[in-house]
Amino acid sequence: MSAWFGFFSLDSLSTINIISGYYIGPVPVLFLFGGLALAGSFCLLFASDSGRKRDFLSIFLLVWLAFSIFWTINNVRNIIFSRLAFGQDYDNKKIIRVCSLGDFEGRLCRIFSFLDKSLSDCQPGSRVYIDSPDELKIYLQYYALPQWLPAPSRDRAECLIQYH
């Protein structure tokens, strides 16, 4: 039930939606607006003409557009910031330098991304930040080092694990 009671809390809302990674402030307000529109529509459900129903469609449309505007701003902001963030240093995070070209880099970036840390732009020489080397090691062993990976890539991966 806590999820329902936490409906109006921005923090809980962002926790529920880990998968999307979005954080939009006014969303609960918009949902409240949508809920009110719905409740109002129930009241008129059995005693309205098609004109009134068209009015409710307009309300849904307005709520949708308001949400979509915030959603769009957030999407644009995310993709811009995720690019800009690559160049920044965070002193309290461990840093791995991806050292050479090849399939391995792409794989490594995906692992970091899965760990929900700053995503490198997957270019050689770029830096990614993690704070859980043990977890990284597990994923490197399990996902980044399958049998088909060429030997030089395997060496680089082991080197990276020992780096920690």
Next chain:
Amino acid sequence: MGLLTFFASLIIPGIFLFRLIARTSVWSFIGLASAYALGSSFVAISLFFYFFIFHFSASPYLNLVVWLPALMLGGLDYFVSRSGRLVKSGLSPATLGRASSGLAKLSVFKKITLAIIGIIFMLNLLVLFGRAISQPAASFDSLSMWSFKAKAIFFQSSVDFNADSPLYLGGGGHINYPWQIPLLQYWLSFNVGVYDDLRTNWIFIIYFFALLAAMFSFFKERLGYFQAVILSFFFFSLPLVFYHASNAYADLPLAFYLVLAAVFFYRWLESKRREEAALAGVFLGLSFWIKDAAILFLPAFILAAWLGAGRRLFCRQILGSILAAVLAAAPWLVFKAAYSLGFANVAPGLVFHPAALLSLLASMFVSYSWNIWWFIVLFFALLSLRQWPRNRGLAFAWSLFFFSWLILMLVFVFTNAYQYASDQTAVSRSLIPLAGLSFLAVGLSIKDRL
């Protein structure tokens, strides 16, 4: 160039297949979307036979495996077309007459609304393309399964049938999962020459747009231009659906095939052309090549078809459609049986976890993955309830959605799959196919009401 060759290898056999089955022109949104679905399944199944049935290794001759059957389909289509003209559209004149004309007749208010929608659409299109060219698939299931299997074949050049190998049947998580998505990623990489996660993003983005095209076409024919744009935009701007447009998961492609099956079944209800029912069955069967969850929708489709068509028509025509579905899915199902792969990913047995229902409802109504869509669905479901007995199309669309939701809910509450609802890992995305089906139902309710 490799990317273009890849997409050409999907759409060309798809066009021939669509013309052969539907006997209608392919040059419409729904025609092209269907051709993409048929073509991508055709190529994936061809590759499946090559690697899994005949146990061959990758070689340059793989091009022949894909292109030669495509040419043969072209030849067959040519000879069949000579014997009879294609129908321009499978829709009845009454249906076509209801569709209103385009932009010119819209009011100023509607034009302003469309302009706002256009701006939001374009900005998010840029975001989507930006993600496609900069962010490789990074989510867990893609990392560990869908893309993993594609890489296993690409780097190994064959499928490992040694049961002791970690790469047995492609390796990764869930070796029992179907192969269309990994094989398409493999085939793209084969055409490009390297495995590039960024370029494989385009497979999913095109599926997303094909689904939008199919929906837009369905709504435009029945509701007119303005409502079609609004509803298609609603689907486009569902945050979770948009996120799945480039994350290399199978949920959105599964939604695409199920929506096509529902669209063609509804078209059959309107026109009673056997070709439409056959296509509905084919798309339902092909959905088994996308994701195992397709099996949950099969009973929902059968029940909804019974309600929509009535007993007499169901027995006369829909059984043929079910046969088409079984034939389309058969190679994969036989392979599954032969290798004892099964459908379940959790321990067998019935349990009772009512909290999973709360998670499901929270995913629908509390999370902002869906904007206010499920509120709108609830509104129209109640509004349309009284129209079901006199409108078979509406009865089909809503009962399909309702039975699908019910089956999904039962799976989460009464099986060990409850864990995926409790930890919120799979419950939201399992709603994506349902969202697609609910759009059809809401659209038909609007048609019936306004």
